Amino acid sequence: MRIAVVSTMGATPWGGSEELWALMAGHALDDGHEVALFVHRWPELHPALRALSERGARLYRRGRSYALAGERMAGRVLRRPVRLSPPPVLSSFRHLYAWRPDVVVISEGTFFSFVHVGEVADWLAESGTPYVPLVQYLSDAYGVADAFRERAARFYGQAARVAFVSAGNLESGQRQLAARLPNATVVQNPVKLVDAGPMPLPPAGPAQLASVGRLAVGDKGQDVLLQTLGGPAWRGREWRLNLYGTGGDEGYLRALAGMYGVADRVAFHGHVTDVPSIWAANHLLVMPSRAEGTPLALLEAMRCGRAAVVTDVGGNVEWVREGHTGFVAEAPTARSFGAALERAWAARAEWSALGRTAYDEAARRLDAEPGRTLLNMVTGAARAESD
Structure with a gap:
């Protein structure tokens, strides 16, 4: 079978949203399928892409499309949405159309991001090629225009399957579309950790709180966390906040820590790839997110035997039981997150037991081969469409 993967991610060369389809592609090559990957062009080829290419995957890297800027300009002039399709000879996806895959996986870093490969969506509809959108993230913060909602409902409704990484995202997606998706299912992202059992907590001392994720407050909500810890209730308590990650809001968060008078208790560690080292040094995960899929950082923390304080967004409550x-926290606000953090602080003598329960829950529920699960779903959907 010919399996194509089209990644919509263009902000960074690689991210957690790419791990699942990359695993799937590896299993597909192992099974003798042909695989073609369509990704954005970056100065350096990510090691995962290089490895897949060396194993036989076709790799096509595309530049930025002229159509996006043209569509925006035409839309401003005409005061309505405008779609521009490049002639086939100029299309970044001409190799996809010529290859004629049996099924296409559209990897969406966010719900609705298929719009960034709109010409592919049009071709899929015209050619009748089966396709599977893989939705890694969804936010409820944005409104959706009626015309676009109708287009999106057609795109997702006509897919062979639609894969979400949390039941919460699936339900929110249906609400945003105002349409049920009977073709939708939930899959898991891979947790790449050697199972060595729950890690012991760090030695006694100040409570070490870890926030793991991009420094992007619009999604991850670290500003809410600093507001909470900067409140009167936390001034006399012994704690330290460790931020792991990089992003455009680091300067803002440093300034915010200074404004709340907690800069001496907040450490910025940058991006750390050694996950066990994070949890060897920290007692508790704190995740005040405004939007999520199912955060890999949460699953990693649970796999290492750590409890978490989270907001009720995305798939968080599918894994964290109060x-x-x-x-x-019921909402990503300082009041709500602060109340949840208070409950955690009052139960700090139980953090070790909670972490053990979190580890057991993760061990019981995590898919041991999520890439294989996705491949079976994709190939099964393609065969069903061809029957």
């Missing part, structure tokens, strides 16, 4: 594996 008082059993962590604590849940």
Whole structure:
């Protein structure tokens, strides 16, 4: 079978959203399928892409499309959405059309990001080629225009399958579309950790709180966390906040820590690839996200035996049970997250037991081969469409 993967991610060369389809592609090559990958061009080829290419995957890297700027300009002039399709000879996806895959996986870093490969969506509809959108993230913060909602409902509704990484995202997606998706299912992202059992907590001392994720407050909500820890209740307590990650909001967060008078208790560690080293040094995951899929950082923390304080967004509550594996804030606000963090602080003598329960929950529920699961779903959907 010929399997094509089209990644919509263009902000960075690689991210957690790419790990699942890359695993799937590896299994497909192992099974004798042909694989073609369509990704953005970056100065350096990511090692995962290089490895797949060396194993036989076709790799096509595309530049930025002239159509996006042209569409925006025409839309401003005409005061309505405008679609521009490049002639086939200029299309970044001409090799996809010529290859004629049996099925196409559209990897969407965010719901609705198929729009960034709109010409592919048009070709899929015209050619009748089966396709599977893989949705890694969804935010409820944005409104959707009626015309676009109708287009999106057609795109997702006509897919062979639609894969979300959390049931919460699936339900929110249907609400945003105002349409049910009977073809939708939930898959898991890979957790690449050697299972060595739950890690012991760090030695006694100040409570070490870890925030793991991009420094992007619009999604990850670290500003809410600093507001909470800068409140009067936390001034007399012994704690340290460790931020792991990089992003455009680092300067803002440093300034915010200074404004709240907690800069001496907040450390910025940058991007750390050694996940066990994070949890060897920290007692508790704190995740005040405004939007999520199912965060890999949460699953990694659970796999290392750590409880978490999270917000009720995305798939968080599908993994964190109040008082059993962590604590849940109903909303990504300082009041709500602060209340959840208070409950966690009052139960700090139980953090080790909560972490053990979190580890057991992760061990029981995590898919041992999520890439294989996705491949079976993709090939099964393609065969069903061809029957």
